[in-house]
Amino acid sequence: MNGVNEMEPVLTTQSLTQPAVPASPVAPAPPSTADFREAMAHLPAAVNILTTDGPRGRCGITVSAACSVTDSPPTVLVCVNQRSATHDVFNGNGRVCLNVLAAEDEWLARHFSGMTDVSMAERFTWDIWDQSAPVPLLRDALVNIVGVIADRKSMGSHSVLFVTIEQVRARTDRDSLVYFNRRFHRLEADPAGAGGDRK
Numbered sequence: 001m002n003g004v005n006e007m008e009p010v011l012t013t014q015s016l017t018q019p020a021v022p023a024s025p026v027a028p029a030p031p032s033t034a035d036f037r038e039a040m041a042h043l044p045a046a047v048n049i050l051t052t053d054g055p056r057g058r059c060g061i062t063v064s065a066a067c068s069v070t071d072s073p074p075t076v077l078v079c080v081n082q083r084s085a086t087h088d089v090f091n092g093n094g095r096v097c098l099n100v101l102a103a104e105d106e107w108l109a110r111h112f113s114g115m116t117d118v119s120m121a122e123r124f125t126w127d128i129w130d131q132s133a134p135v136p137l138l139r140d141a142l143v144n145i146v147g148v149i150a151d152r153k154s155m156g157s158h159s160v161l162f163v164t165i166e167q168v169r170a171r172t173d174r175d176s177l178v179y180f181n182r183r184f185h186r187l188e189a190d191p192a193g194a195g196g197d198r199k
Contacts, residue, residue, distance in 0.1 A: 054093030
C-alpha cells in the first residue's frame with residue numbers, strides 16, 4: 001500500500017537515536033553531627049544503669065544505647081564512650097549488670113549520668129543495691145541483666161560491648177523510664193488495659 005510494506009517498520013531519524021542515559025544520581029552528603037544528634041534525640045530508648053565490680057573497681061554509668069543481639073546464646077550489646085573514666089573499668093572487670101530503670105528511678109539516672117555532684121563511692125552506699133551478686137544489682141530495677149563481656153568492637157568514639165548473659169531478673173509491676181527528645185518520660189506498663197487482646 002503506497003509502496004510501503006506494512007510488515008516492516010519505517011525507520012526514521014527518531015528511531016535511530018540512542019536513548020538518553022540517565023545521569024548518575026548524586027550521593028547525598030552525610031548528615032552533620034548536629035543533624036544526627038537531633039535525629040537520635042527522637043529515638044525513644046530505655047534508660048539503664050550499667051554497673052560493674054572487680055579488680056579495677058566498682059562503678060556505674062547511665063546508658064541508653066543498649067539492646068538485644070540474639071537469644072542463642074542470650075546476648076545484649078551496650079555502647080560506652082571511650083573517653084569515659086568508667087570505660088577501662090568495665091573492660092578490665094569483664095562482668096557487668098545492665099539495670100533497666102523503672103519510672104521512679106529517674107533520680108538515679110541523673111546521678112549516674114553525672115548531673116549531680118554525688119561521688120561514685122557514695123552512690124553505692126545507698127541501701128538500694130543487692131550485694132549478694134558479684135556485680136551491683138539495683139534491687140528494685142525493672143530488669144537486671146548480669147553477664148560477661150564476650151567481645152568488643154571500637155566504633156568511632158565508643159566501644160560496643162557484647163555481653164553474654166548469665167542471669168536475668170525481671171519485674172512486671174512497675175512502669176518503665178524512657179528517654180525521648182532529651183527528656184525523661186514514664187512509659188506505663190499497661191495503660192488503660194492495653195495489654196489485653198486486640199479486637
